[in-house]
Amino acid sequence: MNAASNPSTVGEGPATRRPARTGPPLTVRSFLPMVLLLGVYVVLALTNPAACSKAAASALAYLGEVLAIMPGIALIMGLFEVWVPKALVQRLMGQGSGPKGVLLAVGLGTAPTGPLYVAFPIAASLGRKGASPSNLVIFLGTWAAVKVPQVMMEARFLGLRFALARLTLTLAALALLGPIAARLLAGWTPPAEAQAGGGAPPKRFPIDSRPNAKGE
Numbered sequence: 001m002n003a004a005s006n007p008s009t010v011g012e013g014p015a016t017r018r019p020a021r022t023g024p025p026l027t028v029r030s031f032l033p034m035v036l037l038l039g040v041y042v043v044l045a046l047t048n049p050a051a052c053s054k055a056a057a058s059a060l061a062y063l064g065e066v067l068a069i070m071p072g073i074a075l076i077m078g079l080f081e082v083w084v085p086k087a088l089v090q091r092l093m094g095q096g097s098g099p100k101g102v103l104l105a106v107g108l109g110t111a112p113t114g115p116l117y118v119a120f121p122i123a124a125s126l127g128r129k130g131a132s133p134s135n136l137v138i139f140l141g142t143w144a145a146v147k148v149p150q151v152m153m154e155a156r157f158l159g160l161r162f163a164l165a166r167l168t169l170t171l172a173a174l175a176l177l178g179p180i181a182a183r184l185l186a187g188w189t190p191p192a193e194a195q196a197g198g199g200a201p202p203k204r205f206p207i208d209s210r211p212n213a214k215g216e
Helices: 030-048 051-083 085-095 099-110 116-129 133-145 148-158 160-184 189-199
Strands: none
Touching: 030 051, 030 116, 051 116, 085 099, 099 133, 099 160, 116 133, 133 160, 148 160
16 A cells, blocks of 8 residues: 555645644643632622722723723734744844834834733734844833823823923933843743744655655
């Protein structure tokens, strides 16, 4: 019996192979924080029902905010992973990108609106594409404290002088944090990339060595 007539002897091609899971594995420990928090809510419900009701309402409001934002972010990240070449990110924001990498990190951090947790998956995707840790620290710090709409509101309520002084000090601090992060995080890779890169690589048939229809 030749290889063509025995499906078990023919390896699966790349088109039929499932992609490797890139996230951390789910274990019982992964759900431990949720279980502990639920225990706190149960105790609070038994001892102070009014406080538990307020806490639960607040938690549901935050959950609704997250659910309203994160699906759109997930779609954007999927497009980013497919459309933006890794070499481009490495050249613009990777090691040795210099001032242009810092300016791009600041620009990406100041433009959007939204809570800081939205920036974390974006930073992880940039890191998987080759952005340096120093530029990721600058990007996250800028997102947290230097977004343009936030600075405009700050100037309205606290005055333009205060806003400009705080903005200058924040940017100066971020400029110092970048080199420090580069030293502290030397050799760092995002957890998802490390998970995906661990273990032996999948076996593949060379193109010219796959069994043909004649079993040769």
